Amino acid sequence: MSQTVDRALSILPLLAQGPADLGQVAERLGVHKSTALRLLRTLHEHGLVYRQQDQRYRLGARLFALAQEAVENLDIREIAHPHLTALNHECGHTVHLAVYEENEVLYIDKVESRYPVRMYSRIGKPVAITVAAVAKLLLADLPESERRTVAEKLDYPAYTSRSTPNAAAFLEELARVREQGWATDLGGHEESINCVGAPVRGTDGRVVAAMSVSAPNVVVTAEELLSLLPLVRRTADAISREYSGNTPPKETSA
Amino acid sequence: MSQTVDRALSILPLLAQGPADLGQVAERLGVHKSTALRLLRTLHEHGLVYRQQDQRYRLGARLFALAQEAVENLDIREIAHPHLTALNHECGHTVHLAVYEENEVLYIDKVESRYPVRMYSRIGKPVAITVAAVAKLLLADLPESERRTVAEKLDYPAYTSRSTPNAAAFLEELARVREQGWATDLGGHEESINCVGAPVRGTDGRVVAAMSVSAPNVVVTAEELLSLLPLVRRTADAISREYSGNTPPKETSA
DNA sequence: CGTCGTGTTGCAGCATGTGCAACGACCATT
DNA sequence: AATGGTCGTTGCACATGCTGCAACACGACG
Numbered sequence: 001m002s003q004t005v006d007r008a009l010s011i012l013p014l015l016a017q018g019p020a021d022l023g024q025v026a027e028r029l030g031v032h033k034s035t036a037l038r039l040l041r042t043l044h045e046h047g048l049v050y051r052q053q054d055q056r057y058r059l060g061a062r063l064f065a066l067a068q069e070a071v072e073n074l075d076i077r078e079i080a081h082p083h084l085t086a087l088n089h090e091c092g093h094t095v096h097l098a099v100y101e102e103n104e105v106l107y108i109d110k111v112e113s114r115y116p117v118r119m120y121s122r123i124g125k126p127v128a129i130t131v132a133a134v135a136k137l138l139l140a141d142l143p144e145s146e147r148r149t150v151a152e153k154l155d156y157p158a159y160t161s162r163s164t165p166n167a168a169a170f171l172e173e174l175a176r177v178r179e180q181g182w183a184t185d186l187g188g189h190e191e192s193i194n195c196v197g198a199p200v201r202g203t204d205g206r207v208v209a210a211m212s213v214s215a216p217n218v219v220v221t222a223e224e225l226l227s228l229l230p231l232v233r234r235t236a237d238a239i240s241r242e243y244s245g246n247t248p249p250k251e252t253s254a
Numbered sequence: 255m256s257q258t259v260d261r262a263l264s265i266l267p268l269l270a271q272g273p274a275d276l277g278q279v280a281e282r283l284g285v286h287k288s289t290a291l292r293l294l295r296t297l298h299e300h301g302l303v304y305r306q307q308d309q310r311y312r313l314g315a316r317l318f319a320l321a322q323e324a325v326e327n328l329d330i331r332e333i334a335h336p337h338l339t340a341l342n343h344e345c346g347h348t349v350h351l352a353v354y355e356e357n358e359v360l361y362i363d364k365v366e367s368r369y370p371v372r373m374y375s376r377i378g379k380p381v382a383i384t385v386a387a388v389a390k391l392l393l394a395d396l397p398e399s400e401r402r403t404v405a406e407k408l409d410y411p412a413y414t415s416r417s418t419p420n421a422a423a424f425l426e427e428l429a430r431v432r433e434q435g436w437a438t439d440l441g442g443h444e445e446s447i448n449c450v451g452a453p454v455r456g457t458d459g460r461v462v463a464a465m466s467v468s469a470p471n472v473v474v475t476a477e478e479l480l481s482l483l484p485l486v487r488r489t490a491d492a493i494s495r496e497y498s499g500n501t502p503p504k505e506t507s508a
Numbered sequence: 509c510g511t512c513g514t515g516t517t518g519c520a521g522c523a524t525g526t527g528c529a530a531c532g533a534c535c536a537t538t
Numbered sequence: 539a540a541t542g543g544t545c546g547t548t549g550c551a552c553a554t555g556c557t558g559c560a561a562c563a564c565g566a567c568g
Binding site for chain 3: 539540541542543544545546547548549550551552553554555556557558559560561562563564565566567568
């Protein structure tokens with residue numbers, strides 16, 4: 001909508017692929033060098049872009065700061081975290097929390113055996129949206145039409161022999177998930193890893209987040225993992241309740 | 255330099271503090287609502303901003319993707335990582351790798367007892383630049399004038415009784431660090447945590463990164479930690495050598 | 509010493525972003 | 539139901555501020 005800003009922002013993904021000098025940026029943007037220079041300077045002033053010794057431009061540190069602050073301000077994460085930790089203590093496995101945002105599913109919290117980590121390698125990377133239990137839960141809740149649109153647009157990489165093969169199968173799976181209120185990923189992403197997940201709902205019943213427990217085959221069989229389902233669902237429901245209760249935290253009396 | 259882009263980018267830190275609606279954004283930017291709307295729309299198209307159900311704007315997922323890609327493309331990190339892991343195996347303590355970038359020091363890698371983590375809670379947060387060993391190493395290498403300028407501009411929070419109290423003390427410390435070629439942080443940030451660090455240098459001898467080993471008092475005394483210094487320096491030198499060797503990877507013959 | 513390849517600057521022209529005012533949607537209140 | 543208020547959205551006329559050009563500065567290279 002705004003040409004100038006549009007161009008400036010297009011520089012970021014371009015630099016994400018690796019450093020580039022002024023000429024390259026200008027060329028790939030399709031604008032004059034002087035224009036690119038001014039845009040880069042503006043980005044630089046805001047710390048989104050950094051100029052290394054060889055004069056080439058890189059993405060800057062402020063980007064991390066922003067991403068960091070963004071994830072910390074997710075109230076769902078804040079509310080859910082203690083529940084996730086508790087669940088982890090009970091079952092010992094890795095616990096994930098994820099949200100859906102414009103055709104992407106995004107991990108926003110994770111508790112592993114020993115360390116509560118706030119930001120991980122997986123954030124930002126394309127989540128295996130066609131197979132992950134949390135992805136199924138989040139997509140299953142979309143309105144019918146949107147669900148279909150999204151499913152059609154997706155790629156269906158065959159991570160393993162048990163990955164979701166195509167849109168039809170995925171929609172079927174989503175319907176099942178929607179009905180039963182929980183989801184699994186049995187070796188669909190990595191042959192030896194299984195997950196069970198349950199949805200977190202807001203006041204209006206819509207799914208606002210999803211959580212899952214993951215464990216490798218070698219530790220527990222899929223059946224054993226499935227036996228954790230009641231516990232997982234109870235945890236998700238507890239988060240839902242607390243989130244719904246706290247949703248309108250409008251100042252009633254200061 | 256570019257007004258439009260400048261305004262658009264100013265929205266990001268604003269939203270980092272928490273979700274805001276159109277009116278708030280317009281007001282805090284000092285522009286008309288319609289202007290703010292157009293800027294937000296452009297940011298939205300690029301995925302940097304997300305609109306939640308209540309119509310308020312939040313920072314978007316693409317931000318994570320960018321931050322993620324940015325950190326992965328740091329070649330220093332890639333080269334250093336195996337060395338950091340090796341060092342961690344030898345001594346068992348937490349190992350950090352950091353770089354300096356426009357008045358900020360930034361952790362870009364970390365190896366902890368059990369998990370190699372690629373992105374951590376600390377990235378993006380203001381590093382304790384006045385006390386951290388890696389910060390001292392990176393700042394100590396700046397040219398005299400810049401070093402002074404930076405030192406004057408900094409705040410000197412008294413994290414503990416042993417924190418660097420002011421610019422004068424800091425500059426003195428930097429001089430010492432510069433001379434001896436290594437640095438420590440003995441309880442300057444957290445009373446019970448000590449660190450020893452050494453610089454990683456590029457071909458031209460300039461410090462391009464810094465690494466450190468941290469351990470709590472209860473595990474090893476400061477003296478014991480200091481006994482690791484030779485090992486730390488050897489590791490840093492190994493990284494320097496490999497980085498210098500690989501620095502000009504220009505295609506000599508396709 | 510000249511040539512090439514950079515990044516940088518000033519400027520004229522006009523595309524583009526700007527603020528205004530009016531509209532529509534929604535909610536709360538009466 | 540009707541009213542008033544808030545908030546997001548749209549179309550438009552104006553002029554701001556962005557654009558691309560051409561010329562300059564600087565360093566590397568032969």
